Each structure stands twice: as C-alpha cells, then as structure tokens.
Amino acid sequence: MSILIADDDPVVREVVRRYLERDGLTVRETADGTTTLAALADGGDQIELAVLDVMMPAPDGIEICRAIRSGPRPDTPIILLTALGDEDDRVLGLEAGADDYVTKPFSPRELALRVASVLRRTQVVRDGTEPPLRDGAVEVRPAVRLALVEGTPVDLTPREFDLLVFLLRHPQQVFSRDQLLAQVWGWDFGDLSTVTVHIKRLRAKLGARHRIETVWGRGYAWARTDTGNGAPDA
Structure with missing residues (x-):
C-alpha cells in the first residue's frame, strides 16, 4: 500500500516514513501543496491514504483535503497533522472531509497506529457476503x-x-x-x-x-x- 506524507519538515517526513515502512507500507513524500497536488494527479489511483500537514506551504493541508474530496478519488482516507491547541484548524479539517487528525508534536508510532487503524477500517470487502x-x-x-x-x-x-x-x-x-x-x-x-x-x-x-x-x-x-x-x- 502506498501512503502519501505531505509535510514541509524533512525530519517529520523521514521519521514517519521509517515507521510506516516498518509496517510494510510504501511511502511517497512531498513538501508543499503544489507538489502534493502533482503527486495526487500523477499517482492518485495508487495512493491508499494521505497524511497532510495543515500548515505546509500553500495550498495548505485543508485545501488539499478539499481537493481530494472533490477529485476523482473522493473516498481516499485523509489524516491531518495539526498544531497542538489549534482547535479551529482541526474542526475546519474535519468539516473539509478529513477522517482523522494527529496533533503536533506527536509520537511517530501513534501516527503509524492511526494509519493502520484507518486502513483497516476502510479496506474494501470484495467477497460480497455481507447483506445490505x-x-x-x-x-x-x-x-x-x-x-x-x-x-x-x-x-x-x-x-x-x-x-x-x-x-x-x-x-x-x-x-x-x-x-x-x-x-x-x-x-x-x-x-x-x-x-x-x-x-x-x-x-x-x-x-x-x-x-x-x-x-x-x-x-x-x-x-x-x-x-x-x-x-x-x-
């Protein structure tokens, strides 16, 4: 599974990538909103989940979130990274369609567990055994x-x-x-x-x-x- 990590802090990206790769996930990294949109346009059909920093250079994480929800794969799971105490950003992100959020500073292992939880809950069951x-x-x-x-x-x-x-x-x-x-x-x-x-x-x-x-x-x-x-x- 391919996970997109969008954050302008290279240390954050590196640490998160290490933890996710330990869980057997493939990680793509971007540092700003423009390259994030390009990555989504180029390989969005392969990205299973996006982790977006709210405060990355424009367009910010909330704008990217809205773009995903109005794009060709609106059901892509999204986790936002928000600054501690920025409740308005968290609410805006949730209203924009984010599935989850983690506040900075955060434990990389906690984020990895959140990613695993979201992926587990959104995995499509293809055998069709459960009735409507x-x-x-x-x-x-x-x-x-x-x-x-x-x-x-x-x-x-x-x-x-x-x-x-x-x-x-x-x-x-x-x-x-x-x-x-x-x-x-x-x-x-x-x-x-x-x-x-x-x-x-x-x-x-x-x-x-x-x-x-x-x-x-x-x-x-x-x-x-x-x-x-x-x-x-x-």
Missing part, C-alpha cells in the same frame, strides 16, 4: 462501501461511511460520543468534537432522509423508520 443495510430511503452496501439515498449514491468519506454503517447496525440504541470514538474510530480517548463534526456532515449528506437523533445528555441514535426493512437489531 436498509432503513427507509437509506441503503448501505458494506461489501462495496456504497451508500445510497432513494437509490442515488452519496459521496461519503471513509469515516462517515463507517459511522453510518455502525448506526444502521445498531438502530434505536443511544451511543455517547466517547462510545462512538471507541467503536468507530478505535480511539480510547480523543477530541469529542470529531464525532460532532462527522455527525453534522453525515446528516447534511443524507438530507431529510437521515434518522440520526440527538439524545440530549446521552449521545446519538439512529431512529429506525416504520418502513425500515433491513437494519438488524444488535
């Missing part, structure tokens, strides 16, 4: 990572897709943001605004057909419609 999940106008086909509303495909990021699948698999159950971080992101701890932003984006993309309810003081739940015919009880 349906509820009203919303249908999800996990085997091919496809979401549809009234038969029309919806472009979801890998994390948005995983979140929707999890909620559809557990209708009527309330999950706190901590629980969703653990179950969907695989995090033991983290910024709870990550969940809030993804819920907001998922609702917007599903439109009026979403059934994600906020249960004040407790969390979120998928409220199954009366005509739902495929979402299993857990």
